[in-house]
Structures are given as structure tokens and as C-alpha cells.
Amino acid sequence: MKNFQEKISEVVIRRLTDYLRCLNYVKQEGKTLIKSSNISTKCGLKSSIIRKDLARFGVYGIKGKGYDIDELIKQIGKILGLDKTKNVVLIGAGNLGTAIIKYPRIKNANFNFIAAFDNNSDKIGKMINDTQIYSIDKINKFIKKNKIEIVLLTVPVSETMKIVDSLDSKFVKGILNFTSVILPPKKNNIFIHNIDLAKELEVLSYCMKKCTL
Amino acid sequence: MKNFQEKISEVVIRRLTDYLRCLNYVKQEGKTLIKSSNISTKCGLKSSIIRKDLARFGVYGIKGKGYDIDELIKQIGKILGLDKTKNVVLIGAGNLGTAIIKYPRIKNANFNFIAAFDNNSDKIGKMINDTQIYSIDKINKFIKKNKIEIVLLTVPVSETMKIVDSLDSKFVKGILNFTSVILPPKKNNIFIHNIDLAKELEVLSYCMKKCTL
DNA sequence: TTGTGAAAGTTATAACTTTCACAAGCGAAT
DNA sequence: ATTCGCTTGTGAAAGTTATAACTTTCACAA
CATH class of the missing domain: 1.10.10.10 (Winged helix-like DNA-binding domain superfamily/Winged helix DNA-binding domain)
Structure with a gap:
């Protein structure tokens, strides 16, 4: 190579x-x-x-x-850099977050979900596959202690900005933003990758329209 | 315009x-x-x-x-063709399917989830937002009766092919495939749009690697 | 050893995209 | 009315990407 x-x-x-x-x-x-x-x-x-x-x-x-x-x-x-394991945390253990942790090919990408965080007390302490859910209050301490570089965001729109602003950019280098909030591609030197599920439906919508023209 | x-x-x-x-x-x-x-x-x-x-x-x-x-x-x-409401059905009412139906911006795209299907008897009869979950056996009858053109697939990998093959291409014109199974872009004249959640992590992985070079 | 078929590797080019730089035009203020 | 600041709209140039067509090389069999 x-x-x-x-x-x-x-x-x-x-x-x-x-x-x-x-x-x-x-x-x-x-x-x-x-x-x-x-x-x-x-x-x-x-x-x-x-x-x-x-x-x-x-x-x-x-x-x-x-x-x-x-x-x-x-x-x-x-x-692609998949040869090294990357520790990541999930913030927001709802349906989408759970789906991502369980998604079949993600382990191939060498992403290791070492913790999930949520503010719903019913969820705290439970597991998603091998990943434990902690209270969202503990997130920054956890990131510092475990030197987490990547965060996956799957929280409700209303929570997003507060959480993004609170993340310590000394450690966090990348955010995968699955919320439908628009974040800039880079913020405090954190690389942000926005993913909007609706986008794919919109693309399909165009294709369907084009085909029936 | x-x-x-x-x-x-x-x-x-x-x-x-x-x-x-x-x-x-x-x-x-x-x-x-x-x-x-x-x-x-x-x-x-x-x-x-x-x-x-x-x-x-x-x-x-x-x-x-x-x-x-x-x-x-x-x-x-x-x-983009978002000006017309498009009736769609969801197949697979798991975490990912549920997350998609609840995703904030999807209603803007004028996608109307008129039914969901699953083979888990605990789920059948329940609702996700305003969408009712039916037994997966009823899917083709439903598609025919309601002239459904778009199907969202969020089933386990093992189920995917069987379901795709069973869909009646007289009605179904587009599939949004969220399973990690590779489907060809077109099959029996059905337009297929593949979405792989792992892809986004892989792209991020590359970006992170590039930045640390 | 040599001939052959098949698929990789390469090159040239066409097609498409992005960017730049500036002219054109709107609206507010004087 | 005229000027001024601002932002759009656009034509030409630069940059990028995809495609087709071509050349090379490999593996195997005769």
C-alpha cells in the first residue's frame, strides 16, 4: 500500500x-x-x-x-483507520442509540461502545448488549478518566446543544451527531459529522419523483 | 422555478x-x-x-x-418531491424502525407511516406514535389494498432477503433498506436505496485518522 | 515452453463541479 | 433622486471525477 x-x-x-x-x-x-x-x-x-x-x-x-x-x-x-479499536460513548440510550449499538456491522468498524449515558432513571444501570448505561451527570468525569475521543449523540433535539457545549474538547475529538440539530462541521476543534435520517427519505423522494416523470 | x-x-x-x-x-x-x-x-x-x-x-x-x-x-x-404526501409502511418495528417513525424531521418530508409490520406477537396491535403495528403475514394484502409504493426495511439481516423477494413489484416502487444486507440498486423495477449506519462511523473513523496524521 | 483468455492496471479524455471575481440590482438613508 | 452598502447572479477558469479504451500481466493448459 x-x-x-x-x-x-x-x-x-x-x-x-x-x-x-x-x-x-x-x-x-x-x-x-x-x-x-x-x-x-x-x-x-x-x-x-x-x-x-x-x-x-x-x-x-x-x-x-x-x-x-x-x-x-x-x-x-x-x-479507513478501522485497524485500531476506538473507544466511544453513546449519549442518549433511546431507540436510535440502542439500534446503533446493536447494529450488526459496527463491531467490524472496530468501534467499542464502552459506556452509554441517559437521564432516564429507568434506564440507568441497565445494559444494551455489553454496554452499561450510566447517568448523564457522570459523563464528563467518565470522558476524562477514560480519555474518550468519540461521542455518538442520539438525544432529543432539546438536549443537544446543552450536551455539545458541555463536552470537554481536551478529550473529545469527534462527534457523530444523529440528532436533527444542525451543528457546524467543526466546533472547539471537535470534528462533527452530522447524520440526518430524514435526508435519506428525502433523497428517495427525489428519486421516486424523477422516475415517474 | x-x-x-x-x-x-x-x-x-x-x-x-x-x-x-x-x-x-x-x-x-x-x-x-x-x-x-x-x-x-x-x-x-x-x-x-x-x-x-x-x-x-x-x-x-x-x-x-x-x-x-x-x-x-x-x-x-x-x-425533491416533498410537496406530495407519500404513504409508506415500515417493516420491522424494532428499535431502529421505532426511532425512524419518531424522528423529528420525517413528517416534514411528507412521509406518512400508515402501518408497521412485525412478527413479534408482543408488538402486534401496539402503536408507534400514530402508526399501528400489524402481523407481518398481512403485509402483501395491505400493500395491495392501500397501493403502497414505498417500504422502509428495518428487519434483522436474516429476514431481509425473504421479505424483499416477497414484495409485490406491481405496487412497491421504492425500498429504503436500513438493514446491513447489500441489495442491488434496482430489483424487479423496484428502486432500492441502501443505508448503512456503520458507514457513517467508518467515514468518521477515516476523518479522525486523517486529522492525527 | 508457449499460447490463450481473462481481468487487472493505465492513460487520455470527456463530463461535471467548484471556485473566483465582479457586474448588476435592490433597498435604505440622506 | 442619488448614493452607498450589501448580497445576489453569472461567466469563465480551475479543479475534480468518471468513463471508455487500451495495454499489461498472470495462471493455466496444451
Whole structure:
């Protein structure tokens, strides 16, 4: 794999995650090699762009045969930084938070939910999979003690700003914001990635409309 | 608004949804006009591209002042096809499904969840907000009777294929697939939009890695 | 050893996107 | 009415991305 770090756009990164998903799927079918044309049909992309993406990172296959699946998974993982375990905490142990912790592929991404926080006393002390729920009051002490860098936010809109402002940017470096509150891409040097579930429905809405034109 | 339908790429569509989210937020602060530079800082985009996007669709502002928020919301809604109510059903009334139905901005997108389906007898008959949960056996009859075009899939991985194959493509035109199963972008003429929650974590993972280089 | 088929790797180009810089125009104030 | 400040709208240039077409190389079999 090439070592120099050229700028990679988010489109490319998103494609890499698609490849990864596809590769993990094909791997568990017992295959060891995969052709670019195979990834192509599975992901709905042209095979040429897949080969180009891979070559760009110095990930090579075997001409006439295809790519080694295990090797590919390893390399893409390395590019995305999935090779190191990242401790994260979840804030907001509602339906969405619970769903995320239980989501099948998240353990593959090497995200380790070491704690969840909520202000609902019925939930405090309970578990979601292997993750314990604590009172939200304890969050900053916990972050400091465990040097948490990543926070997943799945709280109600009304709570969001207060919590974001309270997070100690000495430790927290990234927030995955699943609330529908708009946060700036960077705040106090914390990288914020906004995810809006409604967005996907809106995109579908456009596609449906376009198709019936 | 321009009437001719040029091809619009998904990047642009996604930006439009960002504008919409921003506009709704600013609207509820009581403002009536907004500058492109304001949307710009909120969404983390250059103001020039916002103006370009809007002009492209024939949506114009007032020079020296900005854009009329209500008008902008209306126009973007029209472009995305949010102006018409779309009846949808949810399959899989687990945490993720529940979270989606309750997600704040989804009603804005004019998606109307008229029914949910699950195979867990404890859930059948219960409600999520205003949406009743039915037995999954009844799904095809329901789709036929109510001419449902959009299905939201939030079932376990093991159930996914069986359900997708069983959906009647005479009625169903779009599937929003939140399971982590890879589905092709189109199947039996049904448009499929895959959403993988793990993807967002993987993207964040890359960003975090990049920042520490 | 050599020939062949298949798929990777590469290059050139077309298509698309973003950005910049500035002209144009609106509205408020004088 | 005129000026001034402000922000939109846009054309051209720069930058980026995707695609098709082409070349190379590998593995296997004859």
C-alpha cells in the first residue's frame, strides 16, 4: 500500500465503505478471490472506477484472476483507520442509540461502545448488549478518566446543544451527531459529522419523483 | 422555478436537503430572509455554490437582502418531491424502525407511516406514535389494498432477503433498506436505496485518522 | 515452453463541479 | 433622486471525477 497521504474526497471514502461491506459479505460465502466486476454489480458501480480506486491506494490484485478478499479487507480497513479499536460513548440510550449499538456491522468498524449515558432513571444501570448505561451527570468525569475521543449523540433535539457545549474538547475529538440539530462541521476543534435520517427519505423522494416523470 | 428537468446528481440533491434542514431551523427562529453566507456557515459550504445551486433551479433571491425563507422551503420541497404526501409502511418495528417513525424531521418530508409490520406477537396491535403495528403475514394484502409504493426495511439481516423477494413489484416502487444486507440498486423495477449506519462511523473513523496524521 | 483468455492496471479524455471575481440590482438613508 | 452598502447572479477558469479504451500481466493448459 502506498504510504504517502494524498487528499481523498468523501465520495471515495464512501465507496471504500461500500467495497468493504460487499467484501465481508462475499467472504462469508467462503470465497477467497473477487473480481472488480463482481463488486461492481453488487455495489451498483462501474468496475473501472473500482479498479481505479484500489490502484490509487496501491492495493493490487492478480491479473486475470481478481483480488484477494482478505487482503483487500485488511488494506481498506487500514485506509479507513478501522485497524485500531476506538473507544466511544453513546449519549442518549433511546431507540436510535440502542439500534446503533446493536447494529450488526459496527463491531467490524472496530468501534467499542464502552459506556452509554441517559437521564432516564429507568434506564440507568441497565445494559444494551455489553454496554452499561450510566447517568448523564457522570459523563464528563467518565470522558476524562477514560480519555474518550468519540461521542455518538442520539438525544432529543432539546438536549443537544446543552450536551455539545458541555463536552470537554481536551478529550473529545469527534462527534457523530444523529440528532436533527444542525451543528457546524467543526466546533472547539471537535470534528462533527452530522447524520440526518430524514435526508435519506428525502433523497428517495427525489428519486421516486424523477422516475415517474 | 425552471420547469425542464435536467439531470441532477445525488451530491446536489444531498446539498438541497441540507439547505432545507437549515432553512427550517432558521425559520423557527422567526426569520423571514436568509443570506447565502448564512446557509454557508451553517452547512459548511461555500456561499457561491449555494447561490449556484439555487439559480440552477431558477430559485432567486433579492439582491442586497437574501432569500425568502418560506419561498425557498417551498421550492426545494417541490424539487425533491416533498410537496406530495407519500404513504409508506415500515417493516420491522424494532428499535431502529421505532426511532425512524419518531424522528423529528420525517413528517416534514411528507412521509406518512400508515402501518408497521412485525412478527413479534408482543408488538402486534401496539402503536408507534400514530402508526399501528400489524402481523407481518398481512403485509402483501395491505400493500395491495392501500397501493403502497414505498417500504422502509428495518428487519434483522436474516429476514431481509425473504421479505424483499416477497414484495409485490406491481405496487412497491421504492425500498429504503436500513438493514446491513447489500441489495442491488434496482430489483424487479423496484428502486432500492441502501443505508448503512456503520458507514457513517467508518467515514468518521477515516476523518479522525486523517486529522492525527 | 508457449499460447490463450481473462481481468487487472493505465492513460487520455470527456463530463461535471467548484471556485473566483465582479457586474448588476435592490433597498435604505440622506 | 442619488448614493452607498450589501448580497445576489453569472461567466469563465480551475479543479475534480468518471468513463471508455487500451495495454499489461498472470495462471493455466496444451
